[in-house]
Amino acid sequence: MTEIENRVNMDEIVSLCKRRGFIFQSSEIYGGLAGAWDYGPLGVEMKNNIKRAWWKTTVQERDDMVGMDAAILMHPQVWVASGHVETFADPMVDCRNCQARLRADEIEEDRCPNCGAVGQFTEARMFNLLFKTFAGPVENEAGVVYLRPETAQGMFVNFENVLTSSRRKLPFGIAQIGKSFRNEVNPRHFIFRTREFEQMEIEFFVRPEEAPRWHEYWMEERIRWYTDLGLRPDYLRLTAHAPEDLAHYAAACSDVEYLFPMGWLELEGIANRRDFDLQQHSKHSGVTLTYFDEERGEHVVPFIIEPSAGVDRPLLAFIVDAYREEEVRGEKRVLLKLDPRLAPIKVAVLPLSRNEKLVPTAREVWDMLRPHFMTSYDDAQSIGRRYRRQDEVGTPFCVTVDFDTLEDRAVTIRERDSMDQVRVPLTGLVEALRERLPPC
Numbered sequence: 001m002t003e004i005e006n007r008v009n010m011d012e013i014v015s016l017c018k019r020r021g022f023i024f025q026s027s028e029i030y031g032g033l034a035g036a037w038d039y040g041p042l043g044v045e046m047k048n049n050i051k052r053a054w055w056k057t058t059v060q061e062r063d064d065m066v067g068m069d070a071a072i073l074m075h076p077q078v079w080v081a082s083g084h085v086e087t088f089a090d091p092m093v094d095c096r097n098c099q100a101r102l103r104a105d106e107i108e109e110d111r112c113p114n115c116g117a118v119g120q121f122t123e124a125r126m127f128n129l130l131f132k133t134f135a136g137p138v139e140n141e142a143g144v145v146y147l148r149p150e151t152a153q154g155m156f157v158n159f160e161n162v163l164t165s166s167r168r169k170l171p172f173g174i175a176q177i178g179k180s181f182r183n184e185v186n187p188r189h190f191i192f193r194t195r196e197f198e199q200m201e202i203e204f205f206v207r208p209e210e211a212p213r214w215h216e217y218w219m220e221e222r223i224r225w226y227t228d229l230g231l232r233p234d235y236l237r238l239t240a241h242a243p244e245d246l247a248h249y250a251a252a253c254s255d256v257e258y259l260f261p262m263g264w265l266e267l268e269g270i271a272n273r274r275d276f277d278l279q280q281h282s283k284h285s286g287v288t289l290t291y292f293d294e295e296r297g298e299h300v301v302p303f304i305i306e307p308s309a310g311v312d313r314p315l316l317a318f319i320v321d322a323y324r325e326e327e328v329r330g331e332k333r334v335l336l337k338l339d340p341r342l343a344p345i346k347v348a349v350l351p352l353s354r355n356e357k358l359v360p361t362a363r364e365v366w367d368m369l370r371p372h373f374m375t376s377y378d379d380a381q382s383i384g385r386r387y388r389r390q391d392e393v394g395t396p397f398c399v400t401v402d403f404d405t406l407e408d409r410a411v412t413i414r415e416r417d418s419m420d421q422v423r424v425p426l427t428g429l430v431e432a433l434r435e436r437l438p439p440c
C-alpha cells in the first residue's frame with residue numbers, strides 16, 4: 001500500500017459529501033438557498049460526534065465548567081447592549097459589471113472575483129449581519145427580534161442565574177452549543193461561511209488580573225483538542241489579531257487556523273472579551289452582574305476568556321484532513337482516516353454475499369451490535385467494493401460474516417487503515433470491538 005501524495009481539492013470533498021450523504025445543498029430541488037446546507041445521514045452522525053467530543057472535554061471532564069442551552073430568540077435589548085445592532089457589520093460593494101455583491105475587505109487588486117472586471121466597484125457601505133424578524137402577530141418596530149449571531153450572549157445574560165444555581169467560584173466557565181445566524185454578504189467555500197451555522201462556545205470567567213494567563217491556557221487547550229482528534233499539527237496555527245482588527249469587545253484575540261485547500265482559514269477565535277459584556281448588560285438591564293470575592297471581601301466584574309468554535313468549519317477540516325488516496329494492489333483506494341470517535345459509522349456488518357444461508361446470521365450479528373455502536377449493514381455488490389465504500393466514509397471496522405461463520409460461530413473484523421483482519425468468536429464480538437473503539 002502506498003499513499004499517493006496529494007492534497008484533496010474542495011470539489012472532491014463537496015462531491016464526496018453529497019454522494020455519500022454527509023452534506024446536501026439546502027432546498028436543492030428548488031435550486032438551493034445560498035449560505036444554507038443540510039446534513040444527511042452520515043453528516044448528522046459526524047456533527048453529533050464532534051459536539052459530543054467537545055462537550056466531553058469541555059464540560060464532562062472538567063471541574064470548573066457547566067453547560068447550558070439558551071433560547072435563540074432573546075430580548076432585542078441584548079443586541080443593543082452587546083453592540084451588535086450598532087456595529088456588527090461588514091463593508092459591502094457591488095460589481096457594476098456583473099452585479100455581484102461582495103465583501104469589500106476580501107477583494108484583491110480591485111478585481112471582481114466573479115467576472116474579473118477591474119475597478120468596477122461601487123463605494124463600500126456597511127451592511128449589518130443581524131437577521132431580523134418579528135415576534136407576535138404585528139410586524140412593527142416593537143415586535144422586532146433577532147436571530148442570535150452568536151450563542152455567547154445567552155451565557156452572559158444568565159451569568160447570575162448560573163453563578164447562584166450552581167454555586168461556582170472564579171475561575172469557572174459556561175459552555176454552550178447551538179445555532180447562530182448571520183446574514184453574510186458573501187457566503188462561500190461550501191460549509192465554511194454560511195448564513196446558518198452551529199457554534200460551540202465557552203465563556204470562561206476569571207479575575208481580571210488573571211485574564212492574560214487564562215487566554216494563553218485556552219489557546220493551548222484548544223489546539224490540543226484539535227490535534228487529539230486527529231488534525232495534523234502542521235496544518236494548524238494560532239494567529240493573533242492586530243489591534244486594529246479586534247472586535248469591539250476584545251482586548252486580544254487569536255484565531256485557530258487550519259490549512260484548508262483554499263488556504264489558512266479560521267476554525268475558532270479565542271478572545272479576551274474583558275468585562276465588556278457584563279458591564280454592558282448591567283448598564284442596559286439595570287441588574288448588577290458581579291461576583292462577590294469572599295477571600296478579598298469585594299465585588300468584581302470578571303473578565304471573560306472566550307474560546308468560540310464553529311461546528312461546521314471543524315467538521316470540514318476533519319474531513320479534509322482525513323482524506324487519503326492510496327494505491328492497493330494496483331487500485332486506487334480512497335479513505336477517510338477519521339478518528340474513530342468522529343467516524344459517523346463505527347462498525348459495518350457485511351455478509352460475504354447475499355446467499356440466503358448467510359443472511360439470517362448476518363442480520364443476527366447486526367441486531368447484536370446495534371445497541372452498542374452506530375452500525376450499518378451492506379450486502380450490495382462484491383465484498384471488495386463494500387470495503388472500499390466503508391473506507392471512503394471512514395468506518396473504522398467492518399465485520400464480515402462468511403460461510404465458516406455458520407460452522408464456527410466466528411466472524412472477521414477488518415480494520416480500516418491497516419486492512420488487517422482478525423477472526424473473533426461471536427460471543428466475544430461486542431467486547432472485541434469495544435476494546436478497539438475509544439469511548440465517546
Ligand code: GAP
Nearest residue numbers: 150152192193194197267268269308309310313
Ligand atoms: N462569540 C464570538 C464569535 O462568535 P466569531 O469569530 O465571529 O466569534 C466564532 O465566530 C466561530 O464561529 C468562527 O471561528 C467559526 O468557526 C464560526 N462561524 C462564524 N461565522 C460563521 C459563518 N458565517 N459560517 C460558519 N461558521 C461561522
